[in-house]
Amino acid sequence: MRTAYSVETVRAAEQALMARLPEGALMQRAAAGLAAACADLLRRAGRVYGSRVVLLVGTGDNGGDALYAGARLARRGAGVVAVRAVPGRAHEGGSAALLAAGGRVVDGGESTTHQDWAGRIDLVVDAITGIGGRGGLRPDAAGLVGRYTAHGAPVVAVDLPSGVEADTGEVPGEAVRADATVTFGAYKPALLVDPAAERAGALRLVDIGLGAELPGVPDLEALQYADVAALLPVPAAESDKYRRGVVGIAAGSARYPGAAVLAVSGALRGGAGAVRYAGPGGAAVIARHPETLVHAGRPARAGRVQAWVVGPGLGDGTDAVAAVSDILATDVPVLVDADGLRLLDAEVVRARTAPTVLTPHAGEAAALLGARREEVEAGRLAAVRELAARFGATVLLKGSTTLIATDTPHTPVRVNPTGTGWLATAGSGDVLSGLTGSLLAAGLAPLDAASAGAYLHGLAARRAADGSPLAALDVADAIPAAWRDVRA
Numbered sequence: 001m002r003t004a005y006s007v008e009t010v011r012a013a014e015q016a017l018m019a020r021l022p023e024g025a026l027m028q029r030a031a032a033g034l035a036a037a038c039a040d041l042l043r044r045a046g047r048v049y050g051s052r053v054v055l056l057v058g059t060g061d062n063g064g065d066a067l068y069a070g071a072r073l074a075r076r077g078a079g080v081v082a083v084r085a086v087p088g089r090a091h092e093g094g095s096a097a098l099l100a101a102g103g104r105v106v107d108g109g110e111s112t113t114h115q116d117w118a119g120r121i122d123l124v125v126d127a128i129t130g131i132g133g134r135g136g137l138r139p140d141a142a143g144l145v146g147r148y149t150a151h152g153a154p155v156v157a158v159d160l161p162s163g164v165e166a167d168t169g170e171v172p173g174e175a176v177r178a179d180a181t182v183t184f185g186a187y188k189p190a191l192l193v194d195p196a197a198e199r200a201g202a203l204r205l206v207d208i209g210l211g212a213e214l215p216g217v218p219d220l221e222a223l224q225y226a227d228v229a230a231l232l233p234v235p236a237a238e239s240d241k242y243r244r245g246v247v248g249i250a251a252g253s254a255r256y257p258g259a260a261v262l263a264v265s266g267a268l269r270g271g272a273g274a275v276r277y278a279g280p281g282g283a284a285v286i287a288r289h290p291e292t293l294v295h296a297g298r299p300a301r302a303g304r305v306q307a308w309v310v311g312p313g314l315g316d317g318t319d320a321v322a323a324v325s326d327i328l329a330t331d332v333p334v335l336v337d338a339d340g341l342r343l344l345d346a347e348v349v350r351a352r353t354a355p356t357v358l359t360p361h362a363g364e365a366a367a368l369l370g371a372r373r374e375e376v377e378a379g380r381l382a383a384v385r386e387l388a389a390r391f392g393a394t395v396l397l398k399g400s401t402t403l404i405a406t407d408t409p410h411t412p413v414r415v416n417p418t419g420t421g422w423l424a425t426a427g428s429g430d431v432l433s434g435l436t437g438s439l440l441a442a443g444l445a446p447l448d449a450a451s452a453g454a455y456l457h458g459l460a461a462r463r464a465a466d467g468s469p470l471a472a473l474d475v476a477d478a479i480p481a482a483w484r485d486v487r488a
């Protein structure tokens with residue numbers, strides 16, 4: 001499991017650890033890790049000796065980390081110039097160490113020879129702000145970043161790309177765009193959640209000994225292969241199709257019959273023993289998936305299932321309203337997606353005795369919250385937490401970062417680490433809802449079903465796309481291979 005912790009938690013852990021260590025020890029550990037990461041990058045393009053490194057340093061300890069790391073690089077023969085974002089102000093000990101190692105420290109506005117380097121820099125180290133940054137980069141700092149990154153030299157961010165909000169992943173103004181981020185002690189939420197995460201580049205975590213001081217429950221967690229493998233259902237020797245779970249799918253309409261096929265195609269690959277389809281798309285479903293049990297009437301008469309999926313392509317006619325109300329009235333787990341979300345009443349969802357999972361994209365989440373789509377995209381963590389609390393449900397918010405939150409206090413939000421931009425294709429969400437519903441029917445808890453579903457869906461999409469556009473059915477077809485990858 002990859003975990004991320006809030007600034008408050010990281011600071012508390014650092015305090016506890018620092019109390020037991022000599023002064024400055026943590027910053028030296030951070031600097032050593034940072035210097036090693038920079039040296040790796042420099043070696044990839046040439047060598048450390050003779051390379052040109054510019055450190056963009058702010059006034060806090062983030063700048064201190066970079067200055068000490070710069071000193072280490074200077075001792076290995078790199079030409080290192082630290083450019084202060086605020087004239088005359090930078091970490092004193094770090095500045096002295098860099099000077100003693102043969103580096104230079106200058107002010108951002110100064111016209112000095114180092115500016116002749118601008119087109120010949122091998123590495124820019126962004127150390128303007130770390131976890132102490134607030135708001136977007138101030139204009140001077142933003143100007144400095146623009147000047148030194150314009151020529152395309154690789155950028156390594158120290159702890160976080162400067163200008164992003166560490167706890168939320170929001171990017172309220174100007175922020176650095178890094179090729180790599182070297183972070184200390186623990187991941188911060190911004191490194192895993194867009195729009196900030198997309199600015200962090202490749203992540204490298206430096207162990208500074210913080211682990212034992214961090215609480216057992218993180219703010220955010222991302223499942224990895226082994227976590228997902230442990231969740232996936234496996235048929236036992238005595239299993240039969242009913243014991244493995246039956247998932248019901250209420251999707252599609254005369255106007256959108258394809259949604260029924262797509263949701264069923266996901267459900268067939270999700271571990272349930274059988275898929276029941278209820279709705280007007282039975283002929284299209286059977287044509288593609290003859291193993292489906294189809295029923296043309298209302299879901300209430302379709303037969304017993306262990307979980308329902310309702311919503312994809314349902315439209316907003318009377319049949320759709322009837323399907324949503326039938327299904328919300330059941331005592332089994334229900335996943336509501338797409339058109340189903342437009343017909344939701346928070347009180348009805350809250351009053352359910354069995355779990356409910358909602359799977360909105362940013363536009364649907366915005367409609368449920370009475371907000372604008374851009375607001376949801378800019379503040380995904382807040383949006384997913386708010387929706388889970390309002391509806392008393394598990395909420396999977398789709399998009400460039402998929403997040404899953406529950407309404408249970410002190411439960412980490414899960415962030416899905418798989419996926420590809422190619423998934424932004426019509427109908428891929430229908431495959432996800434079928435797949436996740438199938439995992440619910442197989443007995444996974446809502447948070448686990450949603451996060452394992454998103455994980456497999458993203459992995460299947462990567463396999464199916466492999467650098468080229470994909471269609472939603474390709475994702476469904478690649479789920480078995482993703483499943484095998486995870487269990488390998």
Ligand SMILES: NC(=O)C1=CN([C@@H]2O[C@H](COP(=O)(O)OP(=O)(O)OC[C@H]3O[C@@H](n4cnc5c(N)ncnc54)[C@H](OP(=O)(O)O)[C@@H]3O)[C@@H](O)[C@H]2O)[C@@H](O)CC1
Nearest residue numbers: 014027059060061062129130131132133134136137138159
């Ligand atoms: N704690 C530890 O044990 C360890 C911490 N470590 C390191 O310390 C980092 C935290 O250091 P920190 O607390 O000094 O804050 P930091 O991120 O340098 O920024 C604060 C400065 O930035 C300024 N500033 C703020 N907003 C701004 C903006 N929008 N645009 C421009 N400037 C802005 C603000 O200026 P002021 O408001 O005072 O004028 C303030 O001076 C942490 O990320 C990690 O790298 C490691 O060494 C491991 C051990």
Ligand SMILES: Nc1ncnc2c1ncn2[C@@H]1O[C@H](COP(=O)(O)OP(=O)(O)O)[C@@H](O)[C@H]1O
Nearest residue numbers: 361398399400420421423424426427428429430
């Ligand atoms: N930029 C993106 N990067 C990665 N995945 C994305 C991106 N945009 C959308 N997705 C994923 O693509 C799927 C689209 O689902 P959805 O919006 O419901 O589409 P549809 O309703 O057409 O099925 C979701 O799994 C979502 O997480």
Ligand SMILES: [K+]
Nearest residue numbers: 126129158162
């Ligand atoms: K930084």
